[in-house]
Amino acid sequence: MKQTAVEFLAYELMNLDIAYEMGLEKNEFHKLRQEIIKKAKEMEKQQIVEAYQENMMSYTDGETYYNETFKNKKDEKDNNTDNNSNSRLHL
Numbered sequence: 695m696k697q698t699a700v701e702f703l704a705y706e707l708m709n710l711d712i713a714y715e716m717g718l719e720k721n722e723f724h725k726l727r728q729e730i731i732k733k734a735k736e737m738e739k740q741q742i743v744e745a746y747q748e749n750m751m752s753y754t755d756g757e758t759y760y761n762e763t764f765k766n767k768k769d770e771k772d773n774n775t776d777n778n779s780n781s782r783l784h785l
Contacts, residue, residue: 698764699738706730 697705707730714723745759 696741696764699734699741702737703730703734706734 707727710718710723710726710730713726714720718726745756745763748759748763
């Protein structure tokens, strides 16, 4: 499965925070943060372009494209667990 721009951004910012806590200089932190944000925006644009092109050829809707391209079994398991937990809370 492909990594979404949001997943990339979250992962990279988390690692950047760890590097900052371990002594990365403030100026370098801000420079790297801007580079990460720029890269995430580029990834998002590319994913939108690909989604459009692939949807025009083979997918009937955006949700099907997302599920087949970005969603994995872990996400489905997490969603099922969340749904089960929510239903137990409302009993």
